Each structure stands twice: as C-alpha cells, then as structure tokens.
Amino acid sequence: MLQQTQVETVKSYYARFLKAFPNVKQLAAAEEEKVLRLWEGLGYYRRARQLHAAAQKIVAEHDGKFPTDFESVFALPGVGRYTAGAILSLSLDQRLPIVEANTIRLYSRLIGYRDDPTKSAGQKVLWQFAEEILPKKNSGELNSAMMDLGSMICKPQDPLCGECPVAGHCTARLENLVDEIPLPKQKTKYTDVTEAAVVVRSNGKVLVRRCAQGERWAGLWDFPRAAVESRTDPKLHRELTAAVKKQTGVAIRLGEKMTTMRHGVTRYRITLHCFAANPATGPGKSTADQKWLKISDLDDLPLSVTGRKISEILQQP
DNA sequence: AAGGCGGGGAG
DNA sequence: CTCCCAGCCTT
CATH class of the missing domain: 3.90.79.10 (Nucleoside Triphosphate Pyrophosphohydrolase)
Structure with missing residues (x-):
C-alpha cells in the first residue's frame, strides 16, 4: 500500500485491510473482487492484484509462511528491491539497503548528487551509498531512521537543516545546494492532438x-x-x-x-x-x-x- | 531508458 | 494549477 502512496493516506486502509484479511492464507483464499473492494480509492490497483497473487504464491510455494530470504521475497509479484529490503530489514533486521522517495532525497543531498537521482545512473549511486552506510546490526533501525529523517527533516521544500543531525556531513548543505538537489525528474512531454x-x-x-x-x-x-x-x-x-x-x-x-x-x-x-x-x-x-x-x-x-x-x-x- | 499506473494532499 | 508520495512492471 505504501508504494507511491503517503503514509497518512494508507493508515486507515491498512487497518481495514488487516481486519478483513488477518493472515496470508485468508488473503490468498479471498475473492479478488473483495480485495479490490478494500483497495478502492488507493489507486494503482495492480498492487492489490499483485498482493493477492503474492499471498497465493506464499501459500503454494512457501507453505503459507512468509519467506525470509531476499530472493524469495523479491520474487513475489509486486515486490521490488525496495519492498523486499524494507520488509526484511525492518522486520528481521537483515542487512539490506533501501532506496525510496525519502531516502532518494536525503541521500542525494548528503552526497551532493547533482543529476536526476531517479535515473539508472543515480539509482546505482544511491543504492551503493545506502548499502555502505548500513551497520552490521540494526540495519532495520537505520533504514527506518533514514526514512523518518527524509520525511520529517529533509523535506522536499524548506528542509529543516537546523534540526538535522547530519547537517555537518551534508554536501548539499555545505555547498548551498539544498534547493537544487535533488534535480527534478524531467517531465514526459505530451502533445495535445485533436x-x-x-x-x-x-x-x-x-x-x-x-x-x-x-x-x-x-x-x-x-x-x-x-x-x-x-x-x-x-x-x-x-x-x-x-x-x-x-x-x-x-x-x-x-x-x-x-x-x-x-x-x-x-x-x-x-x-x-x-x-x-x-x-x-x-x-x-x-x-x-x-x-x-x-x-x-x-x-x-x-x-x-x-x-x-x-x-x-x-x-x- | 521511458512510460503507465491512480488517487489524495499540500502549496 | 503543479508537485509529490515508504515503486513496480512492461516495452
């Protein structure tokens, strides 16, 4: 639910969803229509179908128990590198990096990345950085803290650098580029045709x-x-x-x-x-x-x- | 590498 | 209006 959807928006959906489907097996057994019903209004309905399919795959291939190795989680439909890393680092403290909206912005500023960080070159740099900063233990806590830092302090507009605990390490801050980093995505250009x-x-x-x-x-x-x-x-x-x-x-x-x-x-x-x-x-x-x-x-x-x-x-x- | 997906929220 | 959001998948 959190893929490209704000935490505040997700909260009520999440509670309602888990009430309807308290575990993997019940989700797997549900009618797709019922799943989509509970997703109504969240958008990106492919996620709902993929989550449903993932539950069925877990039942079919993992005996109904959520897998705990990266490759298996990554292989679930709708689960990419971020989601797999987030699940396993946050829940089991596995040493796996995460890069998503908040950490893209935070890490781009920290290392002073001046190009569009969502393009493949930027992603390569950011994933590398995200992996390097992981401690041996408590990777989940670090990932979680970085996302919080990104969302609450290192905001898109008017970041609160005065309250930032790592402002002293921040290239963008030191070079006065906070407002230029991250570079905005180039917009897809559309031509109106009648x-x-x-x-x-x-x-x-x-x-x-x-x-x-x-x-x-x-x-x-x-x-x-x-x-x-x-x-x-x-x-x-x-x-x-x-x-x-x-x-x-x-x-x-x-x-x-x-x-x-x-x-x-x-x-x-x-x-x-x-x-x-x-x-x-x-x-x-x-x-x-x-x-x-x-x-x-x-x-x-x-x-x-x-x-x-x-x-x-x-x-x- | 680029686009599509889909709403809501904030400014 | 525009930009942004705990991305993923197909082409």
Missing part, C-alpha cells in the same frame, strides 16, 4: 474500419478517424472529408450544423450529400477491414469506442 471521428451513414448502415497493426487500437474496429488541425468551418470540413476519403475511399460531404457536446467532444450532425464511391468500398460494399454495418450490429464488434453502447448513441437520427 481527433475527429466521422460517422458515415447510408441506408441505415454505418461505415467502420479495422485499425491496422502498428496503429493505435490495432485490430479493433473504429469509425474513420483522423487528427485535425482546424477547429472551425470550413477548413475543418475539408480536413474531415479528405481524411475519410483517404482512409476508406468513400467520398462524403459534411452538413453545416455543429453541436458542441460535453466531455470535450464536438459532434457534427453530418448530412450525407453524395457518394463518389470507390467501387471496392462504396456504400454496401465490405472488405476484411472495412464494413457497412447495421447500427445494432456495432455492439458485437470489438470497438475502439467504449463506455456506452455505441448503438444507443447512434439510434438518434
């Missing part, structure tokens, strides 16, 4: 195409759809008609009316004025990757559009 799908109808049927391999939604069925640059008529109309023609070989003309719907979706009430059809794909003609379908048959296809029965939406004239 797409339009066109529902082409004729004689109560609607034109769909199957997305090609390598394309998004490969293998699923979709309406003719394309990224569009323009947002307003008449340029947008030209873009859409060209996209449909290119994608399906079907020539259409869009109607004038336009209604803006909620959820950022713009719906065109299109009127089909004419066809200048490619004989292979024209009205009524179907190929392996392109069909004219009755609206009621749409619900039987694996469709790129999900969430509502598409046929209900299209029933409107």
Whole structure:
C-alpha cells in the first residue's frame, strides 16, 4: 500500500485491510473482487492484484509462511528491491539497503548528487551509498531512521537543516545546494492532438474500419478517424472529408450544423450529400477491414469506442 | 531508458 | 494549477 502512496493516506486502509484479511492464507483464499473492494480509492490497483497473487504464491510455494530470504521475497509479484529490503530489514533486521522517495532525497543531498537521482545512473549511486552506510546490526533501525529523517527533516521544500543531525556531513548543505538537489525528474512531454471521428451513414448502415497493426487500437474496429488541425468551418470540413476519403475511399460531404457536446467532444450532425464511391468500398460494399454495418450490429464488434453502447448513441437520427 | 499506473494532499 | 508520495512492471 505504501508504494507511491503517503503514509497518512494508507493508515486507515491498512487497518481495514488487516481486519478483513488477518493472515496470508485468508488473503490468498479471498475473492479478488473483495480485495479490490478494500483497495478502492488507493489507486494503482495492480498492487492489490499483485498482493493477492503474492499471498497465493506464499501459500503454494512457501507453505503459507512468509519467506525470509531476499530472493524469495523479491520474487513475489509486486515486490521490488525496495519492498523486499524494507520488509526484511525492518522486520528481521537483515542487512539490506533501501532506496525510496525519502531516502532518494536525503541521500542525494548528503552526497551532493547533482543529476536526476531517479535515473539508472543515480539509482546505482544511491543504492551503493545506502548499502555502505548500513551497520552490521540494526540495519532495520537505520533504514527506518533514514526514512523518518527524509520525511520529517529533509523535506522536499524548506528542509529543516537546523534540526538535522547530519547537517555537518551534508554536501548539499555545505555547498548551498539544498534547493537544487535533488534535480527534478524531467517531465514526459505530451502533445495535445485533436481527433475527429466521422460517422458515415447510408441506408441505415454505418461505415467502420479495422485499425491496422502498428496503429493505435490495432485490430479493433473504429469509425474513420483522423487528427485535425482546424477547429472551425470550413477548413475543418475539408480536413474531415479528405481524411475519410483517404482512409476508406468513400467520398462524403459534411452538413453545416455543429453541436458542441460535453466531455470535450464536438459532434457534427453530418448530412450525407453524395457518394463518389470507390467501387471496392462504396456504400454496401465490405472488405476484411472495412464494413457497412447495421447500427445494432456495432455492439458485437470489438470497438475502439467504449463506455456506452455505441448503438444507443447512434439510434438518434 | 521511458512510460503507465491512480488517487489524495499540500502549496 | 503543479508537485509529490515508504515503486513496480512492461516495452
């Protein structure tokens, strides 16, 4: 539960979870749906499924007893190097390092690591450091103390260096770099793309195409759809008609009316004025990757559009 | 090496 | 709004 989730948030979930599943065997025997139910609101639901699977693995392979060697714990689903090290160092005082959000920040500042510490080069340095500072005994206590130090003193913003017991060893502090370390992760850059799908109808049927391999939604069925640059008529109309023609070989003309719907979706009430059809794909003609379908048959296809029965939406004239 | 996962909380 | 949180897994 603590993977990427704050301690305060986890507390109540944890208590409720352990009340429902007091031990590994009961968790293993539970319905997945029940497990997910108790996870609702925590996010990263993969963790819940993996915890469930881990419990089942412990029952199947470890006689229902939680393993106590690093390799076995590390091999459990959802358990990485941090989690395995934390479990065994904190509960059994095994000499295993941990590196997580708090200690990434604390250790980066202590050693004055100036690059992004979450990248692999930084991780290598930090894990090495985390291992070096472990004492022969009481590694669990040291790990625990370092996380507390990171969360309460060596905070992301405005760390309390005046109260820090290791401020004298802190490179960032000595070089006045506390505010520059750790370097923030470079953000994934996203480009907004506006797409339009066109529902082409004729004689109560609607034109769909199957997305090609390598394309998004490969293998699923979709309406003719394309990224569009323009947002307003008449340029947008030209873009859409060209996209449909290119994608399906079907020539259409869009109607004038336009209604803006909620959820950022713009719906065109299109009127089909004419066809200048490619004989292979024209009205009524179907190929392996392109069909004219009755609206009621749409619900039987694996469709790129999900969430509502598409046929209900299209029933409107 | 990069992205996806998913909420809530703080500033 | 943005940043951050006791990471892990797949591609």
